[in-house]
Amino acid sequence: MPLYNPDLGLISTVQKYSTKDGPGIRSTVFFKGCPLGCLWCSNPELIRSQPDLLYTREKCARCGTCIKACPRDALSFGEDEYIVIDRTLCNGCGICNKACPNGALELIGKLVTVDELSKELLKDHVFYQTSGGGVTFSGGEPLWQSGFVAQVANRMKEEGVHTALDTAGDVGWCYFEEVLDFIDLVLFDIKFAGQEQHRQFTGRENDLILANAHLLSQRGVPMHVRLVMIPGVNDIEAEIRARMEIVSSLISVKQVDILPYHRYGAGKYTRLGLDYSLLEMDEHGKDQISEIQALVESYGIKTTFGG
Ligand code: SF4
Ligand code: SF4
Numbered sequence: 001m002p003l004y005n006p007d008l009g010l011i012s013t014v015q016k017y018s019t020k021d022g023p024g025i026r027s028t029v030f031f032k033g034c035p036l037g038c039l040w041c042s043n044p045e046l047i048r049s050q051p052d053l054l055y056t057r058e059k060c061a062r063c064g065t066c067i068k069a070c071p072r073d074a075l076s077f078g079e080d081e082y083i084v085i086d087r088t089l090c091n092g093c094g095i096c097n098k099a100c101p102n103g104a105l106e107l108i109g110k111l112v113t114v115d116e117l118s119k120e121l122l123k124d125h126v127f128y129q130t131s132g133g134g135v136t137f138s139g140g141e142p143l144w145q146s147g148f149v150a151q152v153a154n155r156m157k158e159e160g161v162h163t164a165l166d167t168a169g170d171v172g173w174c175y176f177e178e179v180l181d182f183i184d185l186v187l188f189d190i191k192f193a194g195q196e197q198h199r200q201f202t203g204r205e206n207d208l209i210l211a212n213a214h215l216l217s218q219r220g221v222p223m224h225v226r227l228v229m230i231p232g233v234n235d236i237e238a239e240i241r242a243r244m245e246i247v248s249s250l251i252s253v254k255q256v257d258i259l260p261y262h263r264y265g266a267g268k269y270t271r272l273g274l275d276y277s278l279l280e281m282d283e284h285g286k287d288q289i290s291e292i293q294a295l296v297e298s299y300g301i302k303t304t305f306g307g
Contacts, residue, residue, distance in 0.1 A: 001049055003033060006147025012046055012108045014120055022164035022185055024133025027121050031139040032109050035170045037203040039277050040230055042265030046140035051092025051109030054271040057082050059104035069099035118155040134162025143167050143175040153182035169209040186216055189226045192234055193242035217250040224255040229292055231261055231281055244299045255302045258292060260284050
């Protein structure tokens with residue numbers, strides 16, 4: 001659910017020197033919490049709006065130190081003698097991961113103030129200036145923490161830093177309104193053209209998303225539309241064409257980014273105690289990628305591959 005504290009943000013990391021999340025060299029802030037649950041999500045640790053523990057069995061010596069350290073009895077040994085996490089009891093206090101001698105537990109999610117995050121982001125001001133880069137707010141869904149994003153983005157604008165918002169767009173328009181005065185570029189996902197498939201693969205229909213895309217366009221906000229390609233799901237010609245028809249109707253779109261499916265996040269599902277339902281899915285071959293790229297480029301909009 002959205003977090004309403006405009007003075008504190010719940011983030012996982014600040015990724016420095018990113019070249020995939022907008023122009024130039026950027027720092028990307030990954031926020032926790034997202035309304036969608038895309039089956040291919042490569043950042044499943046960012047979906048919940050609270051800290052999450054990642055547990056790596058291969059590093060665990062089964063010493064039991066973490067079990068003794070946990071003040072909420074959220075940890076126990078399972079039948080196979082590895083650690084079981086009761087996530088309904090865990091409040092993300094961060095005691096067990098500090099107690100673990102082997103680094104088998106990692107806590108994802110920390111609260112930061114506007115001052116702390118702004119200071120961290122401004123350390124790389126010189127890289128932003130010399131490369132035409134800046135700061136990108138990503139996630140998860142950064143607009144679920146719109147009040148906080150607005151304050152940090154405002155600080156960036158005061159320092160002359162370019163700002164980008166990477167959003168799935170599935171929030172009320174009021175969340176956009178809160179940040180748009182401080183945002184230079186919106187990176188906007190269009191995952192499917194139709195509602196039913198969108199619901200089937202992300203858990204939510206896309207009527208709100210498409211309405212927001214049109215409102216952004218009407219307001220003249222520069223957009224890069226991101227088209228994730230899931231093999232056999234939304235990379236077939238009819239679906240790509242349907243999505244590109246939508247993109248073509250958005251007059252403020254400057255660029256289309258093709259995002260090919262990959263399995264980079266699969267291991268994190270295991271560490272979160274979740275199933276990864278696309279484990280058998282193959283990544284695209286070179287020929288398929290060329291065909292997709294040619295089809296998207298035929299619409300005459302600047303296109304990049306891989307974000
Ligand atoms: S983060 Fe805190 S509450 Fe959660 S399992 Fe670890 S020690 Fe227990
Ligand atoms: S403290 Fe670390 S190594 Fe020991 S049982 Fe817990 S997770 Fe495993």
